[in-house]
Amino acid sequence: MNRIVPSLWFGDNNCEEAVNYYVTVFPNSQVHFMQYYPKEELSEHFVGMVGKVITAEFSLDGQKFIGLDGGPVFKFSEAISFTIECKDQDEIDYYWARLSHVPAAEQCGWVKDRFGLSWQIVPENIGRLQQTDAQIQVLMGMKKIIIAELEAAG
Numbered sequence: 001m002n003r004i005v006p007s008l009w010f011g012d013n014n015c016e017e018a019v020n021y022y023v024t025v026f027p028n029s030q031v032h033f034m035q036y037y038p039k040e041e042l043s044e045h046f047v048g049m050v051g052k053v054i055t056a057e058f059s060l061d062g063q064k065f066i067g068l069d070g071g072p073v074f075k076f077s078e079a080i081s082f083t084i085e086c087k088d089q090d091e092i093d094y095y096w097a098r099l100s101h102v103p104a105a106e107q108c109g110w111v112k113d114r115f116g117l118s119w120q121i122v123p124e125n126i127g128r129l130q131q132t133d134a135q136i137q138v139l140m141g142m143k144k145i146i147i148a149e150l151e152a153a154g
Contacts, residue, residue: 002064006082009070010115015053018115019067022060025098032057037069081110081118088123089147095121096144106143123147129154 010018016034023029034056037049052069059065086092099119100111109122122145123129129150130136138153139145 005064005066007066007068008076008117009068009074010053011070011072011075012116013049013052013069013071014115015056015067015069018117019053019056019058021115023058025095026060028062029060030058032059076116076118078105078110078112078118081120083120083122085122085124085126092121092123092145092147095119100144103143108139108142109145121145 008015008018019031019034023031035054037052037054039050049069049071054068056067057064058067084095086095096111099113099121100106101114102112105112105118109120109126110118111121112118126145129147130139132154134153135150138149142149
């Protein structure tokens, strides 16, 4: 059970698409439920939202999340991101290929996906791989982290 559950407000009304995509990317993931906005005549607050997600509960690799379609008022920013600690280069490559969608946003393991959410795709031993000035310099020049290059700089 997760006591702290991140809630994701999808501003482009693509919550359902995003949730269904994310559960294909991460192991041990599932959609628990999706509830949709009711008919517009029930409330002035629902105008234009019929068929959109009012609440989605899902888990990604065992971490529970809540998502919703909220309209364009709020957007994701790099101020919040999710870190994926990877066991090896193959795992880094796997997540990078599936989540990186905005090349201009890539830096030091950070990517932005097609839904605007930022992720940090790093080796689980990133602390050990940035102990020297040389390693930090190499890391600062990377987009996708290449473990072998950081080890060589050590």
